[in-house]
Amino acid sequence: MTLKLVRCVALAAMIAGITQTAMAEDGGVKIGVLADMSGVYADIGGQGSVEAVKMAVADFGGKVLGKPIEVVSADGQNKPDIATNIARQWYDSGVDIITDVPSSGMALAVMQLAKEKKKIAQITSAGSSDITGKSCTAYSTHWTWDTYAMSAGTGKTIVKRGGKDWFFLTADYVFGKTLERDTAAIVEANGGKVLGSVRHPLGTVDFSSFLLQAQASKAKIIGLANGGTDMTNAVKQSIEFGLQRDGTQLVALIAFISDIHSLGLKDAQGLMLTEAFYWDLNDETRAWSKRFYEKMKRMPSMTQAGAYSGTLHYLKAVQAAGTRDADAVMAKMRELPINDFMTKNGHLRIDGRVMRDMYLFQAKKPEESKSEWDLYKLVATIPAEEAFRPLKDGGCPLVK
Secondary structure, X not given: OOHHHHHHHHHHHHHHHHHHHHHHHHOOOEEEEEEOOOOOOOOOOHHHHHHHHHHHHHHHOOEEOOEEOEEEEEEOXXXXXXXXXXXXXXXXXOOXXXXXXXXXXXXXXXXXXXXXXXXXXXXXXXOOHXXXXXXXXXXXXXXXXXXXXXXXXXXXXXXXXXXOEEEEEEEOOHHHHHHHHHHHHHHHHOOOEEEEEEEEOOOOOOOHHHHXXXXXXXXXXXXXXXXXHHHHHHHXXXXXXXXXXXXXXXXXXXXXXXXXXXXXXXXXXXXXXXXXXXXXXXXXXXXXHHHHHHHHOOOOXXXXXXXXXXXXXXXXXXXXXXXXXXXHHHHHHHHOOEOOOOOOOEEEOOOOEEEOOEXXXXXXXXXXXXXXOOOEEEEEEEOHHHHOOOHHHOOOOOOO
């Protein structure tokens, strides 16, 4: 290749890059939904999260700053490397914000990329409290729930009700480990004891060896530090092993309405769980959930509701800021109160944590349920300041 040809190729590449950047900056808002479309978290997010984001866009009017809003989606397969590659392509091609992001490993990887690209990562599904702790960034938000809130809600209540001796069945990745860590700290702080733990691979189908270890510990409480089909499979197999018959109580440290629906109230009855949302809380939640049901033929999870809430708030912030610039939009997101069907007078902290009330529920007995999705009874409302970790304790480098 001649020197002249090399220079021409380099010039063409540079012009193409400049043109792509200019087109991205001149376009309308682009929202990427990075979900689990076929794995263990598909029911709590997946296509339902995509639909929730589209509902928010439609309710906002379909346009912001005079230009149409575009929604793209992809399956991150719960793998940080795949998710990062998709996120990089999206950010480089003009995506302004990525939402959903179901696993904590994915979330932490995408957050660092967002920081590098000065774009926004809005985590509505993953739960590790490290997202707003040591790994927090100025460009990320943690919208719906986290492992600390699950511990403070479910874990603390179980201990105070006499469940002192715990054993953890933990998913062997960031989310499971932080859920176990946070809950163990709450258990011990309230006078309980942790007798042991065992870790299982994400997506395992055979829990027999893990349940035998839990049974051998003689712990009265088995804390399930996992989620999705991992949690439901563990509960089903524990019934086969007779753990509940022997007086052992299983506690779902993170469970979603889709999990309880899948289990059925015969198996799930009595389970305690903490959530940020339930479709049957009030007239507003019922009205929105009815619209969602008409599209998806199932009631929404809290993370799908969170995908709607986060998207709507983001669009309000873009409109208020008058720009797509991430720094200006993030400033507005922190400034504006969060008000929608799932959150009242919420706010976004500097560490990215959305402060909202949480709810402690108990799965109903089969005879208490009046319809297919009538699954919970409200035990307590947990104020935001009690539900979430104090700002000073998280270790976020943005907190002075």
